[in-house]
Amino acid sequence: MNWAITKNLQAIQVHDIPRLPLNTFREQLLKACKQGKRLVQFFGDAETDGIVLYTVLADDEHSYLYVASTHLKDRREYPSFTNYLPAFHLFEREIFEQFSITPVGHPWLKPVRKGIAEISKAEIPYPFFSMDGEEVHEVGVGPIHAGIIEPGHFRFACVGEEVHHLEIQLGFQHRGIEKLFLEHQDKQQHLLGLAESIAGDTVIGHSGTYARAVEALSGITVSRRAMIIRTIALELERIGIHLGDLSALATDVAYLTGSAVFGALRTSIINTTLALCGSRFGRGLMTPGGVNFDISEEIQGNIRTIIDDIENRIELAAEVMFASSSVLSRFEKTGVVSFETAQQIGMVGPAARASGLALDVRSDHPFGGYIHFPVHKMTLTSGDVFARAYIRYIEIMQSIRIIREQLAHLPKGELKKELHKLKPHLFVISMAEGWRGEIVHTVITDKDGRLKRYKIKDPSFHNWFGLALAVRGNGISDFPVCNKSFNLSYCGFDL
Amino acid sequence: MFDSIKLRKQHGYQAIRDIRTATVKAPFRGFPRLDGEKCDLSCLACTAVCPTGAIATEPLRIDLGRCTFCGECERGCGTGAIQFSSAHSLASTDRNDLIIQSGQTPESFRETAIQSRREIHRLFGRSLKLRQVSAAGCNGCEMELNAANNVNFDMGRFGIEFVASPRHADGIVITGPISRNMAPALKDAYLSISEPRIVVAVGTCAISGGIFADSAQLDRSFLDEVPVDLYIPGCPPHPLTIIGGLLDFRRHK
Structure with a gap:
């Protein structure tokens, strides 16, 4: 087996990554996946003499990451991996779109982000799956949806009320963010702004992942104090969004008490983030080298008071909601994703944990404040809307405990260190557990220490397909509650 | 049932009663107060760090239509010429009014920014x-x-x-x-x-x-x-x- 073995945030030399002949690359990749390694990343990078494909696999149990590459030179195609492991399917579509490299035999080679606007024009028919028969009909929804949410197109193929298949076509939000990372690399502040806007609901998650990536490339480590402030902010973000999601889930099943109560609780959490850094979403807090805002005695007191106060309230609200038969009858056995499916399509985050897949970057590939304070991985097994809702509740309670623990161990230290120039020819994988799951930024520098490739993967990249499979066999009217139970990012996927 | 009642009682009345007088606390970055007198025109520390080119000198001004309120300019400026206040009234009917000049206050901005029709x-x-x-x-x-x-x-x-x-x-x-x-x-x-x-x-x-x-x-x-x-x-x-x-x-x- 020929791999470069590394860890989260451990930069390696690009030339230490084995460049294998395509056949060897393919054999060892598929073999490793079969043996239980998890596909984290598969992407292309353009070099002067052709495209190089990189793959990153994770050995979650031992916290190792395996990297290998193959140089396609003048080849424009390779045999698709998707038929062996469905988790490859979107990666291969992405590579096809970005570099015109065809994965031969791919079952579903359609656009990911480009040319999506043309779908609405009749002269370019987009090949959605279709079906025929009595009582068969299709429902198209989007790109603009009924509420105040991001755009995307959903095409339901139904038999009567039942969804037989859902095809999700995204790409409407494409802003070319990976390219902007390279174009604006001379202004650190611009990159930070971009990282904060990859998904505006995961500001801390993505900006922290970006900051740690460039810190690893320039060879600095932030102070323990800055690390802990980042960790607290990330957990506040998780609590805030999870509360918002519980509120939205309650709204979707017309349980208005839950909708109001969880919504109000969310407000007090995101206002705590505002008290910390001036933005309800944590914008402006992160900076490469540390944080811009200190967590004063007063703010520490505020955070403690708030989490003490809401802990009891959340417990009561959750107990009432999860005991309500009208809620349970909508949540239970709705939108089930089995453990096997979740594993095959590479699902991550709370959605995967709700199906029994024990993945949590905080525990598997610890970073920042989690290195010293291990996080216990929690899973449920039913994989339905109930599990995806309930896991949010238990994660909120866990995050509260993490914040307490981190606050109790807040050392003195500088907030910000000077970022050195990035070192040349490095390859780093920066992973973090955002509230939605595993965020991965893979960065390669060139001979002058400039960014050569900035590859972003939001957890939504895997999980949208999970949603598509979850609604099969369910009533179409259960789609909204299934969708909310995942709450995926459109722009995080579209980049 | 009793828990439901308890929950509703605990939830209470959550709405902000008078939304027009509600304020946001610092360190919220709202309306930027600029003091051109303090600005050392040659240093350009603020324009160097602004991610969107929202800030300009000679005279000192910030375009709220381009500003991401990241606060980099305030931190980068050594003279105190730029200070984000927590005033949250920022809307305008005129694109040009979003360009904040030295000496403008949140009150003076709000007076003229929205031309009602x-x-x-x-x-x-x-x-x-x-x-x-x-x-x-x-x-x-x-x-x-x-x-x-x-x-x-x-x-x-x-x-x-x-x-x-x-x-x-x-x-x-x-x-x-x-x-x-x-x-x-x-x-x-x-x-x-x-x-x-x-x-x-x-x-x-x-x-x-x-x-x-x-x-x-x-x-x-x-x-x-x-x-x-x-x-x-x-x-x-x-x-x-x-x-x-x-x-x-x-x-x-």
Whole structure:
């Protein structure tokens, strides 16, 4: 087996990554996946003499990451991996779109982000799956949806009320963010702004992942104090969004008490983030080298008071909601994703944990404040809307405990260190557990220490397909509650 | 049953009673106070760190339509010439008014920034229904627009609501820098609203493209064709900025 073995945030030399002949690359990749390694990343990078494909696999149990590459030179195609492991399917579509490299035999080679606007024009028919028969009909929804949410197109193929298949076509939000990372690399502040806007609901998650990536490339480590402030902010973000999601889930099943109560609780959490850094979403807090805002005695007191106060309230609200038969009858056995499916399509985050897949970057590939304070991985097994809702509740309670623990161990230290120039020819994988799951930024520098490739993967990249499979066999009217139970990012996927 | 009652009692009354006098606490970055006297014109520390080119010197000024309120300029400036206040009234009906000059105060800005119009008040003063379109918005502005309708801010009490169909709407609220892929759908939605209709640009991305301004994946031609009636800056704008802006816009002095 020929791999470069590394860890989260451990930069390696690009030339230490084995460049294998395509056949060897393919054999060892598929073999490793079969043996239980998890596909984290598969992407292309353009070099002067052709495209190089990189793959990153994770050995979650031992916290190792395996990297290998193959140089396609003048080849424009390779045999698709998707038929062996469905988790490859979107990666291969992405590579096809970005570099015109065809994965031969791919079952579903359609656009990911480009040319999506043309779908609405009749002269370019987009090949959605279709079906025929009595009582068969299709429902198209989007790109603009009924509420105040991001755009995307959903095409339901139904038999009567039942969804037989859902095809999700995204790409409407494409802003070319990976390219902007390279174009604006001379202004650190611009990159930070971009990282904060990859998904505006995961500001801390993505900006922290970006900051740690460039810190690893320039060879600095932030102070323990800055690390802990980042960790607290990330957990506040998780609590805030999870509360918002519980509120939205309650709204979707017309349980208005839950909708109001969880919504109000969310407000007090995101206002705590505002008290910390001036933005309800944590914008402006992160900076490469540390944080811009200190967590004063007063703010520490505020955070403690708030989490003490809401802990009891959340417990009561959750107990009432999860005991309500009208809620349970909508949540239970709705939108089930089995453990096997979740594993095959590479699902991550709370959605995967709700199906029994024990993945949590905080525990598997610890970073920042989690290195010293291990996080216990929690899973449920039913994989339905109930599990995806309930896991949010238990994660909120866990995050509260993490914040307490981190606050109790807040050392003195500088907030910000000077970022050195990035070192040349490095390859780093920066992973973090955002509230939605595993965020991965893979960065390669060139001979002058400039960014050569900035590859972003939001957890939504895997999980949208999970949603598509979850609604099969369910009533179409259960789609909204299934969708909310995942709450995926459109722009995080579209980049 | 008793737990349900206990929960409702604990929840209590959450809405901000008087939304027009509600304030946001520091360190919230709202209206920037500029002091040109203090500015050392040659140092350019602020323009060097501004991610969107929102700040300029000679004379010192900040364009709220491009500003992401990241606070880098305030930290970068050694003279104290730039200070973000926590004043949240930032909306304007005139794009040029979003360029804040030295010496302007939140009060003086609010005096003139929104030019109310009689017909707007007459048509929408009691009821304003809006269709929101996210055109590559990152979900920040979208979440704050949703928050404006939650139990705390409760914009619905003023008769301002978001509706599902553009056919039911009096205007469109745009968030995001407008991607090429969303440009046709945005235009369709706008044209589906019957006249008279208003256009509100919410957030820095919608107003200027923001951090994405020079991306090749944008198509902002819609804004060349259609005049914007109200600009609500922020990254994302605070719900109080959104609600205050809309209320000022449809008021008649």
